[in-house]
Amino acid sequence: MDMSKLIIENIANPHELERMFRKDPEAFKKSFPYAWEKRPDSHVLAVWYERLHFKETANTEKASLLQKDFLSMGILAILAGISTRVILHLTEQQAIAPINLVFGILPFIAAYFVYNNPPKKNVLYTLASLFLISVFYMNMLPQEQTDSIILAYLHLPIFLWVLLGLAFTGNEYGIGSTRLAYLKFNGEFSILYASMAISGMVLTALTMQLFTFVGMDISEFYFENVVLFGAAALAIVATYLVTRNLKIAKNIAPYIAKIFSPLVLATLLVYLITVIWVGKNPFMDRDFLLSFNGILLCVLAVTIFSITESGTDEKKNISDYINFALIVLALIIDSVALSAIMFRLSSFGITPNRLAVLGVNILIWANLIWIMLSYMRFLRNKTGPSTIQDAVTTYLPLYGLWAAIVTFTFPFIF
Incomplete structure (x- = not known):
């Protein structure tokens, strides 16, 4: 028929x-x-008519908007590449510190967010002033490798990352779902950027080999001008693609989260058992304590990534129990690290490094407690997954605040 x-x-x-x-x-x-x-x-066929023809109408209406977004992305990508190359040149001349390379990329990503989602004037002025203050302040610091200045260099990207979140959320900076969208953006951006960077590496290797065949070594010129420019510009391109709802990154991110969470849990359990077996002591071994904190940060990042990609499904699954186990494990690691830091402070006195690590461990410990309690209520069917996500998103500004304290006060205090 x-x-x-x-x-x-x-x-x-x-x-x-x-x-x-x-x-x-x-x-x-x-x-x-x-x-x-x-x-x-027929109303039913009218609905089907709109369903089958909606994309054609939407595409014609949004064609000019697409061109506008693409043009702004292209301009910002070129500016980011040029700025990064100029900053590298000034760094090689020892006129400025290498940390300034972050200002060749992050302000342009923020500008892309602001251009496509214009915030109120107070948010815009806050963003512009904090970026300008950061640039001015970092270049007023002496280029000395003291502990407090190194800590400022390490914490500045964290502060700027939170500031980038303000640019992303715009007028909705206080809404949990918008903050969650920013965390999801970071995961999807990382996946997409890594995929394109691998393609760039293949192109670089091919280019190097082709010029080698004709007896020319262009490696130094190529890396300083093409690779660096491309790496900076690619960050803007990846931002554009993710915000344009590119399905590749969005579809693969939840699967990566589900695959990596159990692998990280298994690896961490084996590692901790090995640590106990060989008798490593974070209370006395400074390097081991630092590596312990590095592991903690990695576990926290994987856990948050997994939570943000879990969606809003009310049904519990194996991933939720794996996430809960990761949080408990991270809490144990943080408690041990916190005890070791307190011991070293009481035994060897206050230093900027110990104080900075103490502050971030206290912040992470409190955040993990909050996430764990939220997860317990969810697993006992007392709340939905949004409670867990709120425990993650509501806490983000505190990390930025601590990063700002370390960046802008430690060089003066110490």
């Missing part, structure tokens, strides 16, 4: 219409105009 007749016969059967469409979408689309011509008064 002709499919157009089947469509007319099943007007009152939405399930059958959907089944027919999914079975052979192209045949359904070709047969639909005849059915629509025969029954133009």
Whole structure:
């Protein structure tokens, strides 16, 4: 039987219409105009008409907007590449510190967010002033490798990352779902940027080899001008692609989270058992304590990534129990690290390094407690997953605040 007749016969059967469409979408689309011509008064067919033709209308309406976004992305990508190259040159001349390279990328990503989602003037002025203050302040510091200045260099990117979050969220900076969207953006951005960077590495290797065949060594020129420029510009391009709802990164991110969480949990358990077996002591071994904190930060990042990619499904699954186990494990690690830091402070006195590590461990410990309690309520069917996500997103500004304290006060205090 002709499919157009089947469509007319099943007007009152939405399930059958959907089944027919999914079975052979192209045949359904070709047969639909005849059915629509025969029954133009049908509300069901009117809905199907809009469904089948909506994309064509949307594309024509948004064509100019797409071009506008693409043009702004291109300009910002070029500016980011040029700025990063100029900053590298000044760094090589020892005129400024290498940390300034972050200002060749992050302000332009923030500018892209602001351009495409214009915030109120108070948010815009806050962003602009804090970026300018950061640039001015970091270049007023002496280029000495003291502990307090190194700590300022290490904490500045964290502060700027939170500031970038303000640019992303715009006027909705206080809304948890918007903050969660920013965390998701970071995961999808990392996946996409890494994928494109690998392609860039292959192109670089091919280019190097081709010029080697003709007896030319262009490695230094290529890395300083092409690779560096491309790495900076690629950050803007990746931002554009993620914000344009590129499905590759969005579809793969949840699967990466589900795969990596159990692997990290298993690896961490084996590592901790090995540490106990060989008798490593974070209370006395400074380097081991630092590595312990590094592991803690990695576990926290993986856990938050997994939580943000878990969605809003009320049903519990194995991933939730793995995340909960990771949080408990991270809390144990943080408690040991916190005890070791307190011991070293009381035994060897206050230094900027110990104070900075103490502060961040206290922040992480409190955050993990909050996330763990939220997860316990969720696993006991007392709340939904949004409570867990709120425990993650609400805490983000505190990390930025501590990073700002270390960056802007430690060089003066110590």
